[in-house]
Amino acid sequence: MHKTLIAAGAALLLAASPVISPAMAQKKSIKIGFVSTFSGPVAVIGNNMRDSFELALDHMGRKMGGLPVEVIYEDDGFKPEIGKQKTEKLIESDHVDFIAGYIWSNVLLASLKPIVDSKTFLVIANAGPSQVAGELCSPTVFSTSWQNDQTPQAMGLYMNSKGVKSVYLIGPNYAAGKDMLKGVASTFKGKVVGQDLTTWPSQLDFSAELAKAKAANPDAVFVFYPGKAGVQFLAQYAQAGLKGKIPLYTAFTIDELSLPLQKDLALGVPGAQEWVNDLPNDANKKYVADFIKKYPGHKPSFYGAQSYDAANLIASAVNAVKGDLSDKAKVQKALEKADFKSVRGNFKFGNNHMPIQNFYLQDVVKDAKGDFVLKTVATIVKDNQDSFHDKCPMK
Amino acid sequence: MTLFIEQCLNGLQFGLLLFMLAAGLTLVFGIMDLVNLAHGSLYMVGAYFAATFAAWTGSFVLGAILALGATLMVGMAVEVIAMRRLYGRDHLDHVLGTFGLILFFDEAVRLIWGPEGLSLPLPSWLNRSIQILPGFQYSAYKFSIIVVTLVVAGFLYALVMRTRIGMLIRAGASNREMVGALGVNIKLLYTLVFGLGAALAGLAGLMQAPILTVQIGMGENILILAFVVTVIGGIGSVRGALVAALLVGFIDTLGRAYLPNILNAILSPEAASTAAPALSSMLIYLLMAVVLIVKPEGLFAAGQK
Numbered sequence: 001m002h003k004t005l006i007a008a009g010a011a012l013l014l015a016a017s018p019v020i021s022p023a024m025a026q027k028k029s030i031k032i033g034f035v036s037t038f039s040g041p042v043a044v045i046g047n048n049m050r051d052s053f054e055l056a057l058d059h060m061g062r063k064m065g066g067l068p069v070e071v072i073y074e075d076d077g078f079k080p081e082i083g084k085q086k087t088e089k090l091i092e093s094d095h096v097d098f099i100a101g102y103i104w105s106n107v108l109l110a111s112l113k114p115i116v117d118s119k120t121f122l123v124i125a126n127a128g129p130s131q132v133a134g135e136l137c138s139p140t141v142f143s144t145s146w147q148n149d150q151t152p153q154a155m156g157l158y159m160n161s162k163g164v165k166s167v168y169l170i171g172p173n174y175a176a177g178k179d180m181l182k183g184v185a186s187t188f189k190g191k192v193v194g195q196d197l198t199t200w201p202s203q204l205d206f207s208a209e210l211a212k213a214k215a216a217n218p219d220a221v222f223v224f225y226p227g228k229a230g231v232q233f234l235a236q237y238a239q240a241g242l243k244g245k246i247p248l249y250t251a252f253t254i255d256e257l258s259l260p261l262q263k264d265l266a267l268g269v270p271g272a273q274e275w276v277n278d279l280p281n282d283a284n285k286k287y288v289a290d291f292i293k294k295y296p297g298h299k300p301s302f303y304g305a306q307s308y309d310a311a312n313l314i315a316s317a318v319n320a321v322k323g324d325l326s327d328k329a330k331v332q333k334a335l336e337k338a339d340f341k342s343v344r345g346n347f348k349f350g351n352n353h354m355p356i357q358n359f360y361l362q363d364v365v366k367d368a369k370g371d372f373v374l375k376t377v378a379t380i381v382k383d384n385q386d387s388f389h390d391k392c393p394m395k
Numbered sequence: 396m397t398l399f400i401e402q403c404l405n406g407l408q409f410g411l412l413l414f415m416l417a418a419g420l421t422l423v424f425g426i427m428d429l430v431n432l433a434h435g436s437l438y439m440v441g442a443y444f445a446a447t448f449a450a451w452t453g454s455f456v457l458g459a460i461l462a463l464g465a466t467l468m469v470g471m472a473v474e475v476i477a478m479r480r481l482y483g484r485d486h487l488d489h490v491l492g493t494f495g496l497i498l499f500f501d502e503a504v505r506l507i508w509g510p511e512g513l514s515l516p517l518p519s520w521l522n523r524s525i526q527i528l529p530g531f532q533y534s535a536y537k538f539s540i541i542v543v544t545l546v547v548a549g550f551l552y553a554l555v556m557r558t559r560i561g562m563l564i565r566a567g568a569s570n571r572e573m574v575g576a577l578g579v580n581i582k583l584l585y586t587l588v589f590g591l592g593a594a595l596a597g598l599a600g601l602m603q604a605p606i607l608t609v610q611i612g613m614g615e616n617i618l619i620l621a622f623v624v625t626v627i628g629g630i631g632s633v634r635g636a637l638v639a640a641l642l643v644g645f646i647d648t649l650g651r652a653y654l655p656n657i658l659n660a661i662l663s664p665e666a667a668s669t670a671a672p673a674l675s676s677m678l679i680y681l682l683m684a685v686v687l688i689v690k691p692e693g694l695f696a697a698g699q700k
């Protein structure tokens with residue numbers, strides 16, 4: 001009886017799959033691979049990105065260019081070598097049309113070569129290593145985030161405006177950490193009195209670095225610690241007696257995902273960001289409201305916003321070529337137009353396929369319900385382009 | 396000068412914390428001849444219990460005490476249920492069995508507490524800095540870790556050197572078979588020692604929890620260091636574990652603090668800032684290599700025949 005049922009089911013499945021007519025032989029669906037971190041302590045970031053990507057697909061009826069969209073999510077486990085394996089699997093065995101995602105610059109740099117070699121279109125939704133904006137730029141590689149240096153550069157400008165004369169820099173020792181500290185030093189006009197790079201991601205006790213920062217007695221401390229490390233850093237900053245004594249300036253350290261754990265330790269600590277949940281444009285209002293509706297108890301973050309934009313960017317190009325991805329040059333042209341409504345408002349690509357965009361000052365406040373929320377305070381820079389675009393040969 | 400004192404205190408604090416972990420590890424290895432990779436899981440369980448109980452009771456100290464008791468129970472339960480079947484077997488079986496326990500604990504924690512991790516907020520009287528010497532501020536919490544671990548280390552010393560149980564523990568570390576042959580209830584002793592080791596690991600975990608966050612897999616990184624400490628100190632020797640833990644703590648912290656400056660003097664700033672963190676995280680392993688060459692049994696090897 002069982003076997004008969006299974007056989008019948010299999011036959012039905014076969015019958016139900018569409019017969020391939022010659023006219024649509026080349027495409028039945030748009031296949032997208034999405035690489036992010038879905039396990040371990042930073043899984044919360046990857047999940048936020050996936051949730052936002054799914055929400056974007058819902059908003060477009062899960063179709064691009066009239067074809068159904070199939071997304072394959074792959075977990076990089078927070079490790080460059082695993083990210084590379086998963087990327088190769090997406091290209092070689094799944095034959096995806098687009099790859100999106102990547103939180104970590106080191107994971108992206110490890111995975112970049114197979115993507116570029118296979119001429120698969122890549123839309124980076126977070127990582128922004130300087131190499132990809134400069135000498136490693138490629139016609140098929142796009143970003144809906146930023147180049148790593150940009151956000152800390154905005155923070156450097158803000159510190160100038162606050163009259164900060166000396167700063168101590170602390171960040172993790174990997175591709176993004178190095179970019180970030182260089183970025184803030186490039187726009188900050190005062191003196192960098194000291195700098196520490198810590199082992200990433202294993203080192204979570206920053207007491208030795210904080211003691212040095214305290215002894216250097218700077219006007220300010222600048223820090224970049226994404227994910228859980230940011231929670232730990234703020235806690236230890238208070239425990240070391242530095243909170244309230246030396247003002248802290250941040251990039252990617254306080255966001256909607258870390259704030260529920262940081263709570264009042266984050267109050268009054270400014271950060272720079274290209275997206276904040278309260279940006280007053282219609283696309284953003286829709287994204288934020290529908291995200292909260294679809295995922296109760298969760299909040300959209302900049303990681304999610306960039307992923308939402310990534311889905312919409314891909315859709316804009318697929319729609320423009322009516323689902324026919326055979327001509328790569330046409331798809332590239334369509335992507336370059338960035339013909340979609342970004343949740344951050346204005347959005348256009350530079351010559352290196354990195355966004356030219358505004359950076360905002362965000363602050364942590366308590367809302368009416370007593371929850372900690374991020375809000376936009378000011379625009380630090382308008383239409384900012386990364387400083388590596390002239391090193392990009394784009395060929 | 397105050398910077399140097401502060402870095403030394405940081406090293407002392409980290410070393411003492413490692414000692415809490417390594418003491419349990421070395422006791423279990425020395426007395427039961429058992430390689431326990433799941434020791435880090437007990438560290439994690441202690442942290443999760445503390446975060447949960449502190450949230451329930453609303454008191455950090457009460458939560459910590461309850462968590463300590465709970466981790467002790469979990470440790471003894473693990474010994475009775477799982478570890479007993481591993482004694483007398485090959486070390487490879489221990490590694491396989493206790494590695495399985497790591498997977499079990501990680502998954503159990505994921506099922507009970509979810510994948511996101513918890514935070515253990517400190518009460519305001521600990522979440523600040525205090526004046527230890529005139530003009531010298533230090534983290535109140537780190538200072539209290541030093542005090543608590545010193546007290547526990549003193550208690551351990553008294554327990555091992557001055558009590559009947561301690562005598563049996565030392566005897567067990569030197570010659571297991573003979574202790575059994577003399578009619579000592581070796582089963583009970585094993586359960587007690589394993590529970591004690593678990594409680595020490597749990598204590599380390601719950602004390603580290605407010606500095607780090609409570610998350611799955613938090614025990615694995617520090618377990619490697621605890622093994623390094625055990626190897627340097629000599630397997631089975633609590634005194635060796637203390638000395639080695641302090642050595643590792645100081646070298647790690649002072650390396651991170653001063654190596655960049657030293658390298659800056661020799662190398663270009665670019666190269667120094669890249670090399671320093673890499674080199675300072677290698678220092679401990681270099682120390683271990685040197686100790687293994689000079690004294691392959693460790694600094695204070697127990698049970699030498």
